[in-house]
Amino acid sequence: MRIRVEQLNPIVGDLNGNREKIIASLRKAEKDGVRLLILPELVTCGYAPMDLLERQAFLDAVYTSNRQIVEDVSGRTALLFGTVTPNTEGNGRKIFNSAILADGGEIVSVTHKTLLPTYDIFDEFRYFEPNRTFALTRLDGLPIGITICEDIWNHQNEIVYHTYDVNPARELKLLGAKILVNISASPFSKSKYELRESMLRNHARREDIPVFYANQTGANTEVIFDGDSMIMNAAGDVIERTASFEEDFADADLIDGQPVAVTGKIGRAMPLEEKLFRAIVLGVRDYVTKTTISEKVLIGLSGGIDSALTAVIAVEALGPENVIGVTMPSEFSSEGSVTDSIKLAENLGMEVREMPISPIYDTINTVLEPVFKGTEFGVAEENIQSRARGILLMAMSNKFGYMLLNTGNKSEMAVGYCTLYGDMAGGLSVLSDIYKTEVFAISNWLNDIYFKKEVIPQSTITKPPSAELRPDQKDTDSLPEYEVLDRILKSYIEDQKSAREIVREGFDADTVKRVIRLVDLNEYKRRQAAPGLRASAKAFGIGRRLP
């Protein structure tokens, strides 16, 4: 029996487009002699449909789509796909998160998800009724144990938020499953590639069973899915593995109960810098193309490393013809702010425009003079500059329909070293889950390894980071060195450690307290930030909810 795991990139809510994608995969699998095609979780409606699931008209449309797909499974390939099905038993929530196995135009089985993730970015208990009983599915006599995403993330060493009473994989093995299938919408984060493999290996070995794992790929607003689907034998060896960050499939023949590689795909483990770069490129591409607001994006180029990296990412995602840079010097800007921006744009082959903000800044100061008279230059004046740039960028965005990309990094967003309605403006925050030290690492990797030439000007990388909003300003005037700051931030935000625990790791107590205070205090800014692409286990945005 030839089995294929395939990762697709559905669009949330685009039921017709997703169905066409599913049917195209099915037809290809039929042609390739595949007996069982396994597609990801909620592939009919994309992940996560969020409150669309509360609209009866949307649910009815999903059910119609399910029926049409099942009818189309008329050839020799059976199809297992993730979708929403109704809870017809009366009590509880109205829907299940399900896997339908279809064969010969009929439904063979419907399996519901047991463990519903409700932490970080996940809200599944908000919508779905959990499964409570287990049963095997049979295809050509083969007993298959079907699980959905979280169902297999249930062991002490793989969980963060809580443990579960039930282990669906174990239940299905006890019932006699000969292969374990998992369909997922498991998002990318920095360490997921390794974690996912070790988690699947634990199951394979503990239950002595081959594992077929089909994950989603593509990005939906904040959340990026890498894919990384794979087939593993009962010894825990990866037999086949798809490429990451793109649609792909992997096949194995089941011979004497064990999977044997067909295509010889083995995936590729990437260095962290490459992972982050490819993830964010995919995030930008999918956000821009899926929202269909505009093909072109706009970036304010400061001559600094954040906007430079954002420009490289945008050009990689959309092509240089779709990226427009604007450099907006003020009286406090260094010379490099314009020259480095122009050099970068030349290296990337993208357009760049120059607009000075000094006349605007001066006019605003004149209007405010009666009120500000006698006060000293301070944050208000700094923010006026940042917001004048925001106005120019948004005016161009409104006039020509370009989407403005925000260039702020996670370190800045964390401590509020950014201006609401100024440099925080934009439709998508590209780097808001990438620490400043990671911005440097990715930029160096791009020049040294990926491009093998100086695409990001070396002077952009080596100059000390500065907002250039007052004379001779440096980020380190008001912040610790980024090497220190980023490690404190990671401990506080991602590892949820207390001040006391972080100090115990060897940091200065006053610095730790000051950083934590800044993070807490600036929650109000982040509440109004653009959606940001998620790259870590704890990003700002929908997965981090603070009062």
Add this chain to the structure above:
Amino acid sequence: MRIRVEQLNPIVGDLNGNREKIIASLRKAEKDGVRLLILPELVTCGYAPMDLLERQAFLDAVYTSNRQIVEDVSGRTALLFGTVTPNTEGNGRKIFNSAILADGGEIVSVTHKTLLPTYDIFDEFRYFEPNRTFALTRLDGLPIGITICEDIWNHQNEIVYHTYDVNPARELKLLGAKILVNISASPFSKSKYELRESMLRNHARREDIPVFYANQTGANTEVIFDGDSMIMNAAGDVIERTASFEEDFADADLIDGQPVAVTGKIGRAMPLEEKLFRAIVLGVRDYVTKTTISEKVLIGLSGGIDSALTAVIAVEALGPENVIGVTMPSEFSSEGSVTDSIKLAENLGMEVREMPISPIYDTINTVLEPVFKGTEFGVAEENIQSRARGILLMAMSNKFGYMLLNTGNKSEMAVGYCTLYGDMAGGLSVLSDIYKTEVFAISNWLNDIYFKKEVIPQSTITKPPSAELRPDQKDTDSLPEYEVLDRILKSYIEDQKSAREIVREGFDADTVKRVIRLVDLNEYKRRQAAPGLRASAKAFGIGRRLP
């Protein structure tokens, strides 16, 4: 036995302040001869603590607070209070949402919440492990059935999102409960006052049992708690009822198993306009005072009805000395934009300043001229005006530490008739859950009934709504009449009806489609909006989650 239900206004995360409040209530109850004092759900940490509940250091501090409170219950009054307790049984989430009954310095019982709301603004499955078994609590031999908030919102006629398998009130009655207690953090919405009473009456009559209901009051960011605590006999009559929107208590003596009124408080049903007004006033006051960023707020006064109502609310909440208005006319502003703003400020006794935006608008246009040459006046130019105002207001906010209040209403926010980083700027959105027709109704009620004089200038109320961003602009140039618009919006947003269902209610099909398209399209603007005070069953913000 004298029993008191008391509504307190805790601050989220302020464990020490909340504990002092609790102990002060306890001491007063002791003095008043109360045997059992019942305080609201999660009164130790405020509702909702959100992801603070994921921090072990925060949980440890709550447990310490619990112990201190129990030790302080040393007099003749027993205390029932809502708090977080640890799940020590191993599997599942790490904590429970609990009610601790303390008497004589000891814990009498700990009851966990069974039904965990996970819809709209509620995320309880994200944090809490549900209770699965039921037991009575006894005080002086009286068998008490203790429930927590959602535990009693479990019947077909009271639910929206789903039904529950379990009815905790029934379980407790079957065990022999003689009174039913519910401690809540049940938020205000337009129809909650009536709904809450009928829900409690259903339980009282069905189970033939008196009901003691203690709810939270006060506001925490978006969410406003009205309080509305009450004591009901087994016939479903309200015996005592607290005031709404403030801290208050109500007492009854339990005689022959039925509650008998002590203080004679019966609450007061308010007209809708008053409810909304008082709710929003409380929301503004608590947001400003609890965040302690500033005592003073700033409002851009346009001469229109939204900013006028916002100013009245702010003055009512904080006093005229803490509210500063700014009028910022442009070449497209009507004469009334300044004169009505000044008249309003005079009526309210608040300060108002005038700053023209024309010089800024002109300078920005000059800077953009090389890029915009040959294009027509459009949304870009309109937004520049709105953002120039935003810059001035934010500059004053930054300079003097005033918190900027946003004045946009729900109708505008719904269809995107507002400018990101312009009139959408601000720390709190005061009217973002109040439809335009409600803005008119509240304004008329204020002048006619509440103030009994023209506080909001009549010309502000009667002039046709306009953004005044181009010559002779009216809202109805691009939107349906607000009477029609608001009814379509309510059907779509609050009742979650489909376009087809709304058309069937008698609206023009093209209008309905256009309005729904605008609502969907402008999700991106709302994602970056300031937190908005919740007044309806479905507000924009944390309770509405769309891709």
